Amino acid sequence: MIKVAIVGGTGYTGVELLRLLVPHPEVELTAITSRALAGKPVAELFPSLRGHCNLAFCEPDTEQLAGCDLVFFATPHGVAQAQVPELMRRGVRVIDLSADFRLQDIAAWERWYGQSHTAPELAAQAVYGLPEVNRDQIAGAQLIACPGCYPTAIQLGWIPLLEAGAVEAGQLIASAASGASGAGRQGKTELLLAENSDNFRAYAAAGHRHLPEIEQGLRRVQAEGSTPASVTFVPHLLPMIRGIHATLYARLQSDLELQALQELFERRYADEPFVDVMPPGSHPQTRSVRGSNMCRIALARPDNRDTVVVMSVIDNLAKGASAQAIQNMNIMFGLNEKLGLESPALLP
Amino acid sequence: MIKVAIVGGTGYTGVELLRLLVPHPEVELTAITSRALAGKPVAELFPSLRGHCNLAFCEPDTEQLAGCDLVFFATPHGVAQAQVPELMRRGVRVIDLSADFRLQDIAAWERWYGQSHTAPELAAQAVYGLPEVNRDQIAGAQLIACPGCYPTAIQLGWIPLLEAGAVEAGQLIASAASGASGAGRQGKTELLLAENSDNFRAYAAAGHRHLPEIEQGLRRVQAEGSTPASVTFVPHLLPMIRGIHATLYARLQSDLELQALQELFERRYADEPFVDVMPPGSHPQTRSVRGSNMCRIALARPDNRDTVVVMSVIDNLAKGASAQAIQNMNIMFGLNEKLGLESPALLP
Amino acid sequence: MIKVAIVGGTGYTGVELLRLLVPHPEVELTAITSRALAGKPVAELFPSLRGHCNLAFCEPDTEQLAGCDLVFFATPHGVAQAQVPELMRRGVRVIDLSADFRLQDIAAWERWYGQSHTAPELAAQAVYGLPEVNRDQIAGAQLIACPGCYPTAIQLGWIPLLEAGAVEAGQLIASAASGASGAGRQGKTELLLAENSDNFRAYAAAGHRHLPEIEQGLRRVQAEGSTPASVTFVPHLLPMIRGIHATLYARLQSDLELQALQELFERRYADEPFVDVMPPGSHPQTRSVRGSNMCRIALARPDNRDTVVVMSVIDNLAKGASAQAIQNMNIMFGLNEKLGLESPALLP
Amino acid sequence: MIKVAIVGGTGYTGVELLRLLVPHPEVELTAITSRALAGKPVAELFPSLRGHCNLAFCEPDTEQLAGCDLVFFATPHGVAQAQVPELMRRGVRVIDLSADFRLQDIAAWERWYGQSHTAPELAAQAVYGLPEVNRDQIAGAQLIACPGCYPTAIQLGWIPLLEAGAVEAGQLIASAASGASGAGRQGKTELLLAENSDNFRAYAAAGHRHLPEIEQGLRRVQAEGSTPASVTFVPHLLPMIRGIHATLYARLQSDLELQALQELFERRYADEPFVDVMPPGSHPQTRSVRGSNMCRIALARPDNRDTVVVMSVIDNLAKGASAQAIQNMNIMFGLNEKLGLESPALLP
Structure with a gap:
């Protein structure tokens, strides 16, 4: 079982990660952080998860996150670049769903996102998580920049x-x-x-x-x-x-x-x-x-x-964010790439 | 593996059955019938099933259906009562999603549905498939009348x-x-x-x-x-x-x-x-x-x-029809009642 | 022409009043107030009004309002009861679309709305603007409490x-x-x-x-x-x-x-x-x-x-708020009750 | 008053014409035809028109139509080209909302619409009803081809x-x-x-x-x-x-x-x-x-x-069909071009 945490679980990519990770047979979900909602049961915010997820949102705690095999960042841009470096040093693998590590051109990043980039060396190291192009590098990556939608x-x-x-x-x-x-x-x-x-x-x-x-x-x-x-x-x-x-x-x-x-x-x-x-x-x-x-x-x-x-x-929210993040996870951990992603679309 | 067929697969309860049965680990889907669309690949009608279901709609064929362990009827009312008796005689178990066997009062059925009922003895024999009330009888039933939504x-x-x-x-x-x-x-x-x-x-x-x-x-x-x-x-x-x-x-x-x-x-x-x-x-x-x-x-x-x-x-379409039908199937075949039904709701 | 002002024009009842008042043949719209958006052209907030309304939101100004024949309040509860008394004293007629003057039982009002009522005597004086019940009183009223939706x-x-x-x-x-x-x-x-x-x-x-x-x-x-x-x-x-x-x-x-x-x-x-x-x-x-x-x-x-x-x-927003307010206005000013309200519904 | 009839009033462009023509101060609506629904009150099909329009659909009757000043065709393509020639001969003016007279290249019309054109001479004569380009010709036209959406x-x-x-x-x-x-x-x-x-x-x-x-x-x-x-x-x-x-x-x-x-x-x-x-x-x-x-x-x-x-x-349905048709009518009959079209959009 892969020990997983989610940083920033109160948005739509967060709840979509939860929807897909909860029934994933190789994942043990250990923490979902939110400063604003720390203490609130996740299923209270997202009633679709009642009976599926008993965790409560918790304060981000580096020790706890460092004990995980994999941390997903489902945060606004700017957050991951602040927290990821420490996790990387401690050997944790990271899939970032935000824009922080997607661009190699840091000047361009700073222009479009209107702030300084504090971990440009990680942007250089990050693998762009589009499996159809980068499957091999993803397998060995420690840090994935999950593509935008x-x-x-x-x-x-x-x-x-x-x-x-x-x-x-x-x-x-x-x-x-x-x-x-x-x-x-x-x-x-x-x-x-x-x-x-x-x-x-x-x-x-x-x-x-x-x-x-x-x-x-x-x-x-x-x-x-x-x-x-x-x-x-x-x-x-x-x-x-x-x-x-x-x-x-x-x-x-x-x-x-x-x-x-x-x-x-x-x-x-x-x-x-x-x-x-x-x-x-x-x-x-x-x-x-x-x-x-x-x-x-x-x-x-x-x-x-x-x-x-x-x-x-x-x-x-799926191939454009959270499901693609899980596809990356499956590749990184040597699992069947489709694991947990087999359900057909909901139609109608 | 349970050998399963669906009679009348072109409606919304049909495609919802398919969505849930395709990844069900104990089900082998053998046939989906439709007189009108016989020959047409199911995934052509429902593009959500491309890559998930390679079957084509086929003419209903009693021999083929009789070879199944279980047949779902996802047909307009009036159809199941005509076809189920023969399947019952040949030992097939049936879950009918239509209204044909829901009412014990045949006169009431005929008044509300505006036609004669041709298999009143089966209505008497059918178990009403609401597990929260009838779980034990469902387990041993040959014919389930799946509740309306x-x-x-x-x-x-x-x-x-x-x-x-x-x-x-x-x-x-x-x-x-x-x-x-x-x-x-x-x-x-x-x-x-x-x-x-x-x-x-x-x-x-x-x-x-x-x-x-x-x-x-x-x-x-x-x-x-x-x-x-x-x-x-x-x-x-x-x-x-x-x-x-x-x-x-x-x-x-x-x-x-x-x-x-x-x-x-x-x-x-x-x-x-x-x-x-x-x-x-x-x-x-x-x-x-x-x-x-x-x-x-x-x-x-x-x-x-x-x-x-x-x-x-x-x-x-789920608890009101096709997913409840599968809950019934799980009970009838001694499986974990939640098998294939574990995914949280799609929110947002 | 009736000189009209709207207090609180940035919500949906405000824009609906504008939609109906702008082409009304007997109305001259003189002011639309909003503290927050004072100075902003109304048509910038509501692009549907480009070419129809050249006014900008303005600070509420008692002198200006007192120069009107009629003032609509399209404000959150609590606002009208503070501003209406002065306008009443100066002879202005008022149609309040908020809840301020709808209840005769002031204690009940204070319980349900969680605040003290500062003009209970006006609540007693206000006519409840449901023409199908109170047409005659509406005609002579100075203050109308427009019904909730x-x-x-x-x-x-x-x-x-x-x-x-x-x-x-x-x-x-x-x-x-x-x-x-x-x-x-x-x-x-x-x-x-x-x-x-x-x-x-x-x-x-x-x-x-x-x-x-x-x-x-x-x-x-x-x-x-x-x-x-x-x-x-x-x-x-x-x-x-x-x-x-x-x-x-x-x-x-x-x-x-x-x-x-x-x-x-x-x-x-x-x-x-x-x-x-x-x-x-x-x-x-x-x-x-x-x-x-x-x-x-x-x-x-x-x-x-x-x-x-x-x-x-x-x-x-229409019979449940702004159009009913205009129906009240038509009655109050002796106009054809249907004036400006003749268009059939938008279907489809 | 302009005596107006609508041929083919059961579709969305038909009901939109009615919504706008009913309160139009210069229009007298005399007939709305529909072979399929002849005899049915218009307001039964479109409940938004209850209280606004007392006409019933009627069989198309050339004599009746020929007594009008203007006939709108809100019909599927192919219908107007069959009925318009006779009306034209009798001096009626026509605004066709269908595609029948929009293309000058009759061969192209026949290729795209998959049928022969039976009145190519009228296509040549028709004025394309885009006032922003053809205002002057519209004023004098007997036949308008109203543009597509x-x-x-x-x-x-x-x-x-x-x-x-x-x-x-x-x-x-x-x-x-x-x-x-x-x-x-x-x-x-x-x-x-x-x-x-x-x-x-x-x-x-x-x-x-x-x-x-x-x-x-x-x-x-x-x-x-x-x-x-x-x-x-x-x-x-x-x-x-x-x-x-x-x-x-x-x-x-x-x-x-x-x-x-x-x-x-x-x-x-x-x-x-x-x-x-x-x-x-x-x-x-x-x-x-x-x-x-x-x-x-x-x-x-x-x-x-x-x-x-x-x-x-x-x-x-408005500038893309029926309201533009009325704009054309206003121009053709020398009215204020905006007459009956002054209401702001319905927002929200």
């Missing part, structure tokens, strides 16, 4: 095309939309049901923090000498709880038939347990991955012109 | 009070509401998103088919000589997918303190794995049972007057 | 029965549900879309502030010597924005046929422009009154037993 | 850029999303609430019927000699009722600052009563136009690169 959906949608150099990398367009759980569990007026139900809008059109992570990830898989991937990324807020849908537009470099593109994707993801390339003509639905770690992808070439459209869906 | 939520909410004779049984009020999945997967105008989103309404206020099932169940648990339970039941349609919320009103027979009522419920359900009596002051939320087999119940006594209010929530 | 839907649903003494007034049950806009525009976690979409729950089951207002209103219409109306009232939160649905249960005193009850309602509301008694067999939908001042009512007598069910729907 | 949002978003030649017209990307009312009022399984709530997906990614209409409209406003506008258009289905959001991506031809682009839009639409260019940094919300004829537009230039993003929102 948009970056997961978007990278998985474009990787085969960029690896193959099939599209003009300098002019990529990512029009993506997320359920409201992606904005977190904080009581902000603009996230009220009465503000967002029966409503749709873009946000952060002038620039979103996930852009540098997306471009960093895409550039890593491009062949040397390629035009570096450059993405116009506009996120939108959906009147629903879970799910990310990315609609990706790219111009084909050469006259690749849709069928050839389809085969490119099918080959690339043939052995991936959590990427599903759907048949031509499909339109992946976010509900088809609700609560599951799956990413479903379909391709189109509208009106047979020179633009290829990739549609990629994930559950922002 | 409203009847499950409502009976579990009132049973402790009626067993104890604590309320005026002749004047019960059940105001209940269901998500739209309860109305099925048929393309009816009145079930469109554009008709029901941001909308709420009662339906069948003059009389709903679940009424006789509710009253039959409640009367069974009353002490002899009691005023037979009589219920005013009004169902409502919620602008959401899953969940039933029953708000139950009853007048107290004597001056029972809320605390005494609370203890009555806690005692009654102390050993029930799927009934959760929440602390006083709680308001159970349908999302706290989304996708799970749990029923959560809370009590109130508004303004300390003589009316007790019971709030009872279930997932209409 | 639940109280409006529930009183209109029961008034004909209680006036006629047709039901057992001591055992009334009101199971009601509201869209999330009823909870206001404050950034509370429990009102997030991610917490409430695809979810349903009761709240305040042990006692809700609208109960004394409901009982006060019902008792006023009962014949002398009747058992005073006593209501068990449980409100619920709907996963949608607008709409209240009240399902009202009462036991018939005598064997009144459904048709006789129907006629009772039709007679009672024959001349009411904003109460629609639907034909027997109807189930009023909240969307059928979305954005309109209409209350729609239908009756049922389930299974022909001795309980009558009244279903009553309103838009909580 | 996506084409309205998309054209209004790009027209200033294409008129100015500011972007690469050959590589336009339109990622757009519509509420479910855009798919009509037919009982199709894929439009059920239980299928679409909490779900998001693209559709018709390989090619949608609105593409040729969009490209035709854009090319008309381009300067001669320009590269003809070529659009990659992917529509998506939103889990909500009303609203279209178009996110438009185009590469700048030259280094135009965002401020210059902003001024371009503000100048272009300065006199347009129903196009609102929002300030830089805005993100238009669909709810800000719910039920109104407004189109709201905002611009962004993500990360200051060479792609300009235009966000354009309308209500698909």
